[in-house]
Amino acid sequence: MALDSNGKRVFKVVGTRPARPDGVDKVTGRALYGADVSAPGMLVGRILRSPHAHARIVSIDTSAAEAMQGVKAVITSRDFAVVEDASTRDVQVNCMADGKALYDGHAVAAVAATSAAVAKAALKAIKVIYEVLPHVTDVDAAMKAGSPVVQASRAVENVPKGFSENVTHHCEFGHGDVAAGFAKADKIVSRSFKTAATHQGYIEPHACLASMTSDGKADLWCCTQGQFNVRSLCASIMGMEASQLRVTASEIGGGFGGKTTVFIEPVALALSKKAGRPVKVVMTRDEVFKATGPTVSTSIDVKIGMTKDGRITAAEAHMRYSGGAFPCGTVDMGAMAGFAAYDLPAVRTYGWNALTNRPKEAAYRAPGAPQAIYAVESVVDELCQVLKLDPLDVRLLNAARKGTQSSYGPVFDDIGLVATLEAAKAHPHYHAPLGAGQARGLSCGFWFNFGGNTCVSLNVNTDGTVGVTEGNPDIGGSRASISLMAAEELGIPYDRIRTIIADTASLGHNDVTDGSRVTFSVGLATIKAAQDAIRKMCGRAAKIWGIDEEAVEWIDGAAVPAGPNAGKFPPMSLAEIAAVSFQTGGPIAGHHEFNADGAGVSFGVHLVDLEVDKETGATKILRYTVFQDAGKAVHPAYVEGQMQGGAVQGIGWALNEEYIYGADGRLQNAGFLDYRVPVASDLPMIDTVILEIPNPGHPYGVRGVGETPIVPPLAAISNGVSRATGVRMSELPMSPPRVLKAIMARG
Amino acid sequence: MQYAKPKTVAEAARLLKDEAGVTRILAGGTDVLVQMKAGMVEPALVVDIKGLPGIREIVAEAGGYRIGACVAGAELGEHAGLKALWPGVVEGAELIGSTQVQGRCTQAGNLCNASPAADSVPALVAAGAVARVIGPDGVRDVAVSDVPVGPGKTSLKKGEFIASIFVPARPDRASDAYLRFIPRTEMDIAVASAAVSLELDGVGMVTAARVALGAVAPTVRLVEAAGAALVGTRLDEAALDALSAACSAACAPIDDKRGTIEFRTHIAGVLAKRAARIAYTRAGGQA
């Protein structure tokens, strides 16, 4: 293995930018997404949803719908198994309300019919009698004693007394003497913040095709970030054995965390079971907004003390999150991540989750972290303004580094925060002059990154090509990255390798594509599987040459005798070994399965220049640069894509995206017209700077990169807007009416 | 649902009149098809008027232009004469939707869909445009400002439809402009909008002004006081402030997900000022 002058490994194919393997299929329309799979005799499944934010379901009369010509099945919660495990039961009840409708759009019944028109008519024929209950959608209101209770008796033991029953979860992290730390500060800033729930906003609505036969076997094709998790959840919800349910993941039109659970899949299975025919369910956009996972909505108080030369002496935060109508632990992530960028003598975070009449939270890139870090980075910025300090210098002064005890406990190993901050400081963007009325904002961001259960097979084909079989849907270019790592390890060209994503029957369990885990964990398993295949190929060469297996090594894609004592044989390439494999012991395959550990944390810094129209409150993003530590960028174009995509989603979150509820608790903007993700013309080119501080936990140094980039934009933009307007902003999104109001209040 | 594509205006009027159920006209379809797909309307009869003679043409008439009811937004943008005469009218129509929508959407459809936020309407009202309406009882001309009567409602009678919209001749030093506020830069619905049409004399004094606002009331508003605030001025700050105040005073908006009453009222004045400046410059005035 060649090393460069800094002792870093020199790569042959890792770090190059081959054309994406899914590109042609996607631009020609040939790629099969969730709704593209059909089966003979297939029925159309449609779901009836509650028009109320909170209501007791007094009765559901399905008889008229069942009697309709063309209606083959009607189901309600009665058609599902009794699930013991509380969190799986929550998933089940989220898919089909049981006794109470908990939010506007909560599913209450479903039909399967021979056509969309019949299905639509059948939904109208189902008579549901509701007893409307008082509702609550605001997290602070939901926590107060006396608030309408969304679900009773769901609180864990450590929740302090005095709150509403909606408060289900409490956590606490930190170290040091916070009171003593605040006593040492020259300036203390305390502020309260609110962030709206936002949706992942993937283009492809959830879609699936379920086919269950009378002998109890089932197949499910769906758009998901994790077919194995879909299998476990659906098997539990349907009362089936996992082996009887095969789940195949389709090509995916975006997920961002939102497709890590199930919404329509158990419904389609139950309909198929009852109808005895395949059933396809495709959500409308309206259903996606109303009934799939947005993020948590939050309310956060942050207090930070600083000396006049910029040292943080103590920090504290209270975070109140709502993950909708079901218990949710996402606040843990926020409470852990909030101060992770800082080396602090004293820090304490407290988190609460409260139930509200909103859809069940689903993961969204770095779940829980953007909100917490937005609040923290806003207060750090305000302190810099008040104390007249450079915001990058202050972050460098307080930056977490190797050996820092993190705010959530562990001591950091090699991390890239200081290098990332220094790169930002040295970049021309940080020194570019600003025009009149313009301002610059910046923020740090952090995400843990995860490893997890992973299983990979690598098959050497007789023509010298290689197939990698992995179990994680490709949501950001992982097939290319996996092929690159296999090519690197095997020493063969990238285009000899094809990576595919297997169904649940074809491979051992793989955790969901989440936590920025895939390029790290699946990559690591692929490298190990390649090494396994290499060992076997060396064994075949040894057999052919009649020497010991240990006397053969693998160099540049070929088996060679190890040293002069092993004997003199010309190298045998992978293709040559593969071509004769049937004569030397049969097919050659490598395999690896493990529970991956050692995913290195990742930090980023974002710089934004912006301008606020003081007469309308509209913010224009003028320039944007993302700096991020990728450990090792396996396919730099995809890494840049992640950094740009995260920044853009964060810009939308900061400026316009929000779940808007009416006084009746109904969602007002369940569509892309009024749920405003940024359009291309809203954005400048998002510049990227990739840092590579190798992760000691991966042979190539890879760190996950997919989540960190959505973390800094919220505060970076809020800090910019606050500086441009002269008013400290404390609520997201900073939509024009909200910004104009703040400007006018300032006078 | 029945679909018809008549060849004569008389046949179109008869079909629309004879159908007892809900009818819709299919011009560009960019509202009606979306509404049908969303289940907001289930028409018994859809009459496609794109086959009627002359309905897709822009014709010079009496120094102005007669715009056929099925002329698409993109076609307006490509008409040099119309653009030179009424740039604000064209700019309003061209703001509708995206490139794809522009290939289909029409001013008449925008007007008859009767959204308070319709982008092509305020500039037509400021221009004093007149719609030619055909119906079972013959032809009549109606001021564009009199067509919408409330959100989703028009003054057209059973069987009536718009065949064309006429924008009049202009004196030499005259122009117009349209601006809307949206939270994004495109693909959005006006939170408030303003169109200003000005005529100037040789020294840049405003001799006539018409100001119309969108999305701040149930229908487009022609604000006479706002126009009056500009006449006899050279668009000095005091005149612009008076214009802005008159516009804000004329607003009767709603509070909704797109904007608050306060916000809409404020920015209607801001937009009117900015549109007035653009129209003034276009008319050859030196600010």
Ligand SMILES: Cc1cc2nc3c(=O)[nH]c(=O)nc-3n(C[C@H](O)[C@H](O)[C@H](O)COP(=O)(O)OP(=O)(O)OC[C@H]3O[C@@H](n4cnc5c(N)ncnc54)[C@H](O)[C@@H]3O)c2cc1C
């Ligand atoms: C993606 C998208 C973006 C959009 N963006 C905008 C925007 O930015 N601004 C905006 O204002 N609108 C916007 N719209 C709405 C729509 O495109 C416009 O209102 C358009 O001008 C409608 O014209 P049309 O020819 O497509 O009307 P159609 O859909 O054909 O008809 C609309 C209505 O008018 C009636 N009608 C049509 N023609 C006549 C006629 N000649 N006489 C009588 N009645 C008639 C129909 O019965 C129907 O009720 C958008 C729509 C979409 C799908």
